Amino acid sequence: MSVKPAAPARPSRPVLSRGRRLAFVVIAFVTVLLLSAAALTALDVYLHHRVQYSAGVNVWGYRGDVIGRKKPGETRIIVLGGSTAFGYGLPWNESWPYYLQQKMAARRQPAGPVSVVNLGIPTDSARTFVATLNDYQYLHADVAMFYEGYNDLGLDTNPPQNTTNPAVSHYLAWRHQSPIFRWTGYFPIFPLVLNEKASLLARGGASGAGGEVVFRPDLATRTTAAAMKEAADLGVTLERRLGRLTNTTAEKSRTEEAGCGAWSQYCGAVEEAVEHALSHRQLAVVITQPYVSDLHIEQQRALAEMMRRQFGSNPRVRYVDLGHLIDMRDTRIVYDGLHLVASGNERIAEALVSQVVELIQANVPRS
Numbered sequence: 001m002s003v004k005p006a007a008p009a010r011p012s013r014p015v016l017s018r019g020r021r022l023a024f025v026v027i028a029f030v031t032v033l034l035l036s037a038a039a040l041t042a043l044d045v046y047l048h049h050r051v052q053y054s055a056g057v058n059v060w061g062y063r064g065d066v067i068g069r070k071k072p073g074e075t076r077i078i079v080l081g082g083s084t085a086f087g088y089g090l091p092w093n094e095s096w097p098y099y100l101q102q103k104m105a106a107r108r109q110p111a112g113p114v115s116v117v118n119l120g121i122p123t124d125s126a127r128t129f130v131a132t133l134n135d136y137q138y139l140h141a142d143v144a145m146f147y148e149g150y151n152d153l154g155l156d157t158n159p160p161q162n163t164t165n166p167a168v169s170h171y172l173a174w175r176h177q178s179p180i181f182r183w184t185g186y187f188p189i190f191p192l193v194l195n196e197k198a199s200l201l202a203r204g205g206a207s208g209a210g211g212e213v214v215f216r217p218d219l220a221t222r223t224t225a226a227a228m229k230e231a232a233d234l235g236v237t238l239e240r241r242l243g244r245l246t247n248t249t250a251e252k253s254r255t256e257e258a259g260c261g262a263w264s265q266y267c268g269a270v271e272e273a274v275e276h277a278l279s280h281r282q283l284a285v286v287i288t289q290p291y292v293s294d295l296h297i298e299q300q301r302a303l304a305e306m307m308r309r310q311f312g313s314n315p316r317v318r319y320v321d322l323g324h325l326i327d328m329r330d331t332r333i334v335y336d337g338l339h340l341v342a343s344g345n346e347r348i349a350e351a352l353v354s355q356v357v358e359l360i361q362a363n364v365p366r367s
Contacts, residue, residue, distance in 0.1 A: 054091050054092075057121075057187060059186055059187065060185060060186065060187060061121075061135075061175045061181060061185075061187030062117055062118055062119050062136075063086065063087070063092040063095065063097075063118040063120070064092045064093070064098065064117075064118060067115055067117055067139060070139075070140050071112075071113055072112075073111070073112030073113065074112055074113045074114070074115060075110050075112060075113070075114045075115075075142050075143070075360060076114075076115050076117065076139060076140060076141045076142050076143075077097075077100070077101075077114070077115070077116045077117065077141060077142065077143040077144075077145060077356070078116075078117045078119050078136060078139060078141040078143070078144050078145065079097040079100075079116060079117065079118050079119060079120055079145045079147060080119050080120065080124070080129050080132050080133070080144065080145065080146050080147070080148070080273075081120040081124065081146065081147035081148040082120060082121065082122060082123060082124045082125065082148050082150060082151045083120070083121075083122035083123070083338075083339060084120070084147065084148075084150065084289060084338065084339060084340070085097065085118065085119075085120025085147045085148070086118065086120035086121055086122055087118070087120070087339075087345060088122055088339050089335065089336075089339055090339075090341070090342060090345070092118070094341075094342035094345060095118055095120075095345055096340075096345035096346070096348040096349045096352075097116045097117070097118040097120070097349075098116070098118065099345055099346045099348075099349035099350075100116050100349040100352055100353060100356070101114060101115060101116035102349075103349055103350065103353045104116070104353055104356065104357065107353070107357065109357045109360075109361070110357065110360045110361065110364060117136075117139060117141070119132055119136060120147070121175065123151065124148070124151065125148060125151040125152050125269075126146070126148050126149070126151075126152050126266055126269040126270050126273065127152070127265070127266075127269040129146060129148075129269060129270070129272075129273035129276075130269075130272055130273055130276050131176065132175075133273065133276050133277065133280070135175065135185070137280065138185075141282055142282060142283065142360070143282060143283045143284070143285065143356065143359070143360065144273075144277040144282045144283070144284050144285070145284075145285040145287065145352075145356075146270060146273055146274070146284070146285070146286045146287065147287045147289060148289070149266070149288065149289050149296060149299055149300060149303070150289060150292065150296070150338065152265075152266040152269075152299070153293075153295055153296060153299060175187055256268040257271055257306050257310075259305065259306060259309060260302040260303070260305070260306055261302060262302075263298075263299050263302040263303070266299060266302075266303070267302055267303055267306040270286060270303060270306070270307075271306060271310055274286060274310075274311060274317060278314075278316060278317070283316050283317070283318075283359055283360065283363055284311075284316065284317045284318070285317075285318045285319075285320060285352075285355065285356060285359065286303070286307055286317070286318070286319050286320070287319075287320045287321075287322060287352070288300045288303065288304065288319075288320070288321045288322055288323050289322060289323075290322055290323060290324075290325050290326040290327075290328050291323045291324065291328065292328050292337070292338060297323065300321070300323060304319065304321065307319040315362055315363065316359075316363055318355055318356075318358075318359045320351070320352060320355050322348065322351055322352075325347065325348070325351055326340070326344055326347060326348075333347075
């Protein structure tokens with residue numbers, strides 16, 4: 001009688017302790033999180049490169065090329081303001097800060113390289129100037145230029161909320177809606193690009209010469225738009241949750257200038273910004289934008305008087321009135337009643353270049 005050979009014993013499965021199982025789960029979770037973060041960061045950097053020269057900002061939240069370490073002998077100028085400084089609706093090289101840099105370089109004044117960094121952002125107001133100066137202190141600017149008044153015409157009432165993140169206060173510096181920017185200085189553009197793309201798809205994507213929509217989005221297009229909007233909102237929601245770990249208090253100027261009457265908060269914000277620039281060894285240029293209304297004229301008269309009282313004898317400060325430079329009713333230059341076309345921005349730069357050069361020459365020691 002044959003005897004069946006015994007089956008080989010199965011190797012016993014090693015039993016992991018509870019601590020080791022937990023460690024493996026944590027490692028797997030962290031690995032997936034890091035890979036997802038790396039993929040999103042790579043996508044965000046790619047999107048930055050796609051839009052930063054047309055209608056967006058670079059990875060550090062300002063227009064144009066990233067500015068590297070300051071070169072020996074370089075004069076660095078920063079421009080703060082809202083959408084009219086940003087050059088809303090135009091590529092970065094049709095904004096007036098870009099033209100100012102080109103004109104200063106053409107004159108070879110001041111000596112050495114000149115860089116003008118456009119820190120303008122739509123919706124920013126005078127009350128966010130100090131927050132922006134603090135955000136970009138690492139640029140080591142020599143001159144700070146302040147070009148804003150339109151966004152402060154509401155006498156402390158907020159204009160329409162930010163469509164990407166409606167919870168953000170108008171007077172919370174625009175970039176500060178992102179805790180990632182507050183943590184690192186890197187400005188993620190992914191939610192903004194998705195939201196804008198979704199809006200274009202939802203409303204038809206393009207307009208004809210008379211402003212009418214060229215085509216009506218079909219169901220598939222609307223579904224795609226809705227998915228993009230949901231993804232953008234998810235990114236904002238995630239940032240809000242992460243942002244609870246940080247201080248989200250609005251960084252706004254609280255200085256008031258009693259001599260400005262109804263415009264005390266606006267004048268106080270500009271005064272505080274100029275004082276901040278001076279305390280950091282920067283020259284300051286305050287600019288009145290082309291007049292858009294009687295209310296704006298009233299506001300800017302209060303500003304001019306404040307500048308005369310507080311800084312009229314300070315050689316490191318320059319006030320420039322461009323109120324009558326451009327007729328804002330001229331649709332050949334002003335395409336929407338507020339924002340200038342490229343030729344209008346070039347006129348702004350041309351009116352400013354001599355003022356800036358003279359200010360620098362008067363305050364730079366001659367060798």
